[in-house]
Structure formats: structure tokens, C-alpha cells
Amino acid sequence: QAERNLAKALERATDLAELVDRLEQELATTRGEVRRVADANHVLTVRLQAAAADAEARAMESETREVLTRQNAELERQNKELRRVVNNLMGSTDGAPPHRTSS
DSSP, X not given: OHHHHHHHHHHHHHHXXXXXXXXXXXXXXXHHHHHXXXXXXXXXXXXXXXXXXXXXXXXXXXXXXXXXXXXXXXXXXXHHHHHHHHHHHHHHHHSSOOOOOOO
């Protein structure tokens, strides 16, 4: 009876040791998977940050273009006005001397 109990206890101890080995292997596998997921998460975070920075840069570029377009239109308007004034002044000096008023 004692030998049988000892054999059963030994068999159970062996089964438990095998179970512990399997669990340790699964734990190692799980740790590896967690590392891979963490690495992938880091890559995705970096990509997301880069995409956000890119979107912000595009928005700033678009806003800058709009401002420059408005400034360019205003400069063109001022240039036309200056040409008109210059042409008027040149036209007034072609024939007779310009009319001066005393202030």
C-alpha cells in the first residue's frame, strides 16, 4: 500500500513538473508575444505621431499659401495703381509742365 501511494505521489509529482514546464514555456511564449505587440504598438504610435505632424504641416502650408495668395493679389492691385499713377504723372509732364499748387 505504501509503495503504491509513493508511486502515485511520484507520478503526480512528475505530472506536476511537466505541467510547470509547459506553463513556463507558455509564459515565455506569451512574454515574447507581449514584446512583439509592444514593439508594434510603438511603431504604430510613431507612425501616428508622424501622420499628425504631417497633417499639421499640410494645414500650415495651406494656410501659408492662402496668406501669400492674398498678399500677392494685394501687391498686384497696388502695382496696377502705382502704374496708373505713374502713367498719369508721365502723361501730365509730356505736354505742359505739371500744375503745382502752393500749400
